[in-house]
Amino acid sequence: MSNSLFETLQQDVKRLPGLPGVYRFFDEAGNILYVGKARNLKKRVSSYFQSKQLSPRIALMVGKIARYETTVTRTETEALILENNLIKELAPPFNILFRDDKSYPYVMLTGHQFPRLASYRGKVDKRNHYFGPFPNSWAVRNSVQILQKVFRLRTCEDSVFKNRSRPCLLHQIHRCSAPCVGRLSVEQYQQDVAQATRFLEGDHSRVLSELEKEMHAHSDAMDFEMAAVLRDRIADLSSVLQQQAMDTVADGEGDVDIIAVALMEGMVCVNLAMVRGGRHLGDRAYFPKGLRTASGELPPPAEILEAFIAQHYLQDANDQEGSTANLIPPVLVLNHSLHSVGDDVNESTEAPPEDLHDLLNAQAGKKITFLHQPQGQRRHWLAMAEGNAKIALTKRLVETGGQLARARALVDVLGLDLEGLEHLRIECFDISHTSGEATQASCVVYAKNAMQSGEYRRFNINDITPGDDYAAMRQVLQRRYANFQELPPEKMPQVILIDGGKGQVEMARQVLSEFGMDIGLIVGVAKGEGRKVGLETLIFADGREPLELGIDSAALLLVAQIRDEAHRFAITGMRAKRAKARTVSRLEEIEGIGAKRRQKLLARFGGLKGVANASIEEIASVEGVSLTLAEQIYRQLH
Template sequence: MSNSLFETLQQDVKRLPGLPGVYRFFDEAGHILYVGKARNLKKRVSSYFQRTQLSPRIENMVRKIARYETTVTRTETEALILENNLIKELSPPFNILFRDDKSYPYVMLTGHAFPRLASYRGKVDKRNRYFGPFPNSWAVRNSVQILQKVFRLRTCEDSVFKNRSRPCLLHQIHRCSAPCVGRLSEEQYGQDVMQATRFLEGDHSRVLSELEKEMEAHSEAMEFEMAAVMRDRIADLSSVLQQQSMDTVADGEGDVDIIAVAQMEGMICVNLAMVRGGRHLGDRPYFPKGLRMSSGEQASPAEILETFIQQHYLEDESTEGGASTTNLIPPVFILNHSLQIAAEDSGSSEDKSVESLQSLLSIQAGKKITFLHQPQGQRRHWLAMAEGNAKLALTKRLVETGGQLARARALADVLSLDLENLEQLRIECFDISHTSGEATQASCVVYAKNDMQSSEYRRFNIDGITPGDDYAAMRQVLQRRYANFQELPVDKLPQVILIDGGKGQVEMARQVLTEFGMDISLIVGVAKGEGRKVGLETLIFADERKPLELGIDSAALLLVAQIRDEAHRFAITGMRAKRAKARTVSRLEEIEGIGAKRRQKLLARFGGLRGVAGATVEEIAGVDGISMTLAEQIYRQLH
């Protein structure tokens, strides 16, 4: 910025009103640089042009300012809302930008007579009940498994539930009470649902007390089998609560979000830990998008925390089609820094907007919101753990800067996967291979622990379908692969199911996963591009997400292509071996006079059917038991 321009801007800001509003800085090319809010526009904007000492980050921005625009609002709260919307819409490079991902999973209990238990993402239906949110899908799966084990609620789709004639496998392994075939009444099932609801709401002691009373009542009535069932439920629930080391809080802790910011080597991480119903559900790291600050340009922790809370919790248009952010807002926020210095980089104490942010969150949530940064007791332990996890996430992020880890990180970011670390990423990829319908075989390859796991590869012989029907083949292999997914440990459940194919194959996968009660958001189809060239593929999804064309330079697509190609290689080698074996047997069996012993001798001598076909009549006749006449017959048949 030239001195004349700087002086012009200095004079111009003197004419600004002393009212609340939003300001926007632009460079010479007209590109947005920064969006900010102010209680007093004149004081706030003029503070950037006072030639006083600014932070390196702000000073670097001021040198690029060519012009500014302002919008006056009635209140500072309105300025806060407008700033939040403009930041998300314009993505200014000098603002701290966090990925706007509110797609949290929930535990859902449907509103049926026999409610279904399931994990859920998306738009809320008022007919159902939702518990959460949970920081990641692992926490939801773990909670669903606990509820299945203790309360034995159904997880099957309605189409399956209505058409059962006998109990399924889950009933046999004591994970479902089989209401589909009348093994218990609607009233009895409702009691289990009520206890599961109380457990999710954190009323653990009352649930245990009710179970103990039921056990005693059954025992007094000499219903010893039911008493034993209640005893096992009590033991399972007690075991779960003991294993969850974070479930040591006193009653009334309720819902709390713990937010800790950490900075390391120019990178920033905000770690969000969630406590719902007194249970610590885990945490989730967030990293500013497109912002890696060099030394000396780091924003203050208070500014980072305020920006994260503003962008993450305030309601806006981006929440359409999903659960309202009102469900995300707990009554208590525990922070590792005070927010009272959020305006320190501007040198102005005028714009301490913590009260406005707190008031706006309270209005949106319909309850009083409290910010704590020096908690005591159990909450202090939670905060220390959140800070430690933020530093661990930063360390891992710094390590994951190249090669396979960079590709895995890129894919996790593109698909918005809930992962504490890349070691948790498990991808299973399926491909179908055949020759004009002959020797159809499916492959499943596994990517886990940041590498291909060849010991976990599987091939599936596909039978009982119309030759060449790839859709039916895909349906069969997925049914066989995931028939018993409920019995798998959490670390063996995939976060991504790659399907080598387009919309038809993806639809087959959606149908199978729906039948089994699995999350269809796991499905990612890889549709080939023009000329089947790597880099032109399109990722398609089974849920409502739009297709993605990542481009040839995408690290995420390189990993997808690597896994897809490995599945294709594994499928086609198995198919060729199966085809060769089938063709060898059939073509030699068609020759009169060739039985099992002679066929075995021929194949052993020449190493297979290709070797037999390449031999001369005299060489074939040299095999024990093969006459010259028979050798001539074999030669003619194979040629």
């Protein structure tokens, strides 16, 4: 920033109002640098242009400021909402940015007469009952397994449930009570659902007490078979609670989120652990962006925690799903104080910034308590969250260091001219099919020193001779780069990896030449003897000699990693496409099977595999299928 511009900004900020609002800083190119809120815009914005010493991080940002914009709000709370929304929308590089991912899984009990137990992500439906959220899918699967083992609730789809004529395998292994075939009444099943609900809500002692009373009642009535079933349930539930090492908390602890921030070698991790119904469900690590500066200085932990809480819990103004409030438990345990705490007490309860606290309370519809120095079980949870944050940081540092070394080695081997490794973009293509059937091409992207799964693409390949990999490669490259001139610079690859040898590379050379692109971008990856990693040869389209880098090459390890990811992405898509095509085609080939009969068959048996495994008599039991037609279907599928 020039002295004249600095002086101009200094004079300009003096005319700002002393009102609450949001300010935005921009550089000379008009790019957003930072979004902030203020109780007094004039005082806050002018503080950036005072002669007092600024921190290296803020000084770096101020040196890039060319202009600013402000928006006045009625209250500081409104300013906080606007600031939060703008940070999520604009992703300013000097703000602390967390991945905005609220797609947490839940355990769902449907609102049917015989409720179904399932895991669920997405918009909630008021007709169903949801428990959670859970930090990851593993935690949901674990809870579903517990509920199946103890309460034996159904997990099958409605189409399967309605068409069962005999109990399924889950009933035989004592994981389902088989309500589909009337093995128990609606009242009995609803009682199991009520007990499962109380278990999920953390009322473990009441569930055990009710089961014990019910067991004794059946025993007194000489119904020893049912009493034995309940005895086994009590044993299973007791075993589950003993195995859950984190379930040492007494009933009534309820729902708690534990948030711990850890700093190590210029990197930051925020670890979020979730406790629901007194059960510790696991944790999830977040790695914020917008922290690195030339000096390596990091914001204080309190600032990082405050940014995480605002971005993680506060609901966008245009978010209509209404499920975000379910994320906020009544207690948040933190490993750093958001504000300085006065006298030390046994369990320090403190207030976060007033506007943030008010917003959380309003959004959750309840009072949110912040704990900084917890006692008892919560203290152990916090220590574990801090330890997991450090472990995640160590792992990320090792992975990042290795990945950067591989990227640097590849840049050196290929002689690429880049300002920095963060500008390296690689797109890799692979073709997958089974004897020419269901041909698909994949394109995976490596950028910003990591695989970018959100930019992966699959291409259905049509109108070629089955099994013609060269034609398939030509088609996918034509479709991918037909409008390459319209791509922004950051989306233009520096390397186009082709999984294949000279033939595929030649197809790529022809396509790029037709489009006027640089054929020097093309790098073919020819498999070595036995298809072993490390024996591949890199082939070029611009006349360079092939390279055999060897098994110890860091550059080849990165190439193999990207190539294998392209292969995985292609083959999973191909298999799904093939399975769908075969399901339809094999039944359509049978005379007398139309759309309605095909739908009934698939619904009854849960898919083509189930139809193929069924006997002639079972197939004939489907409405509209005669014994003769059932025999014909059986012969066709075998």
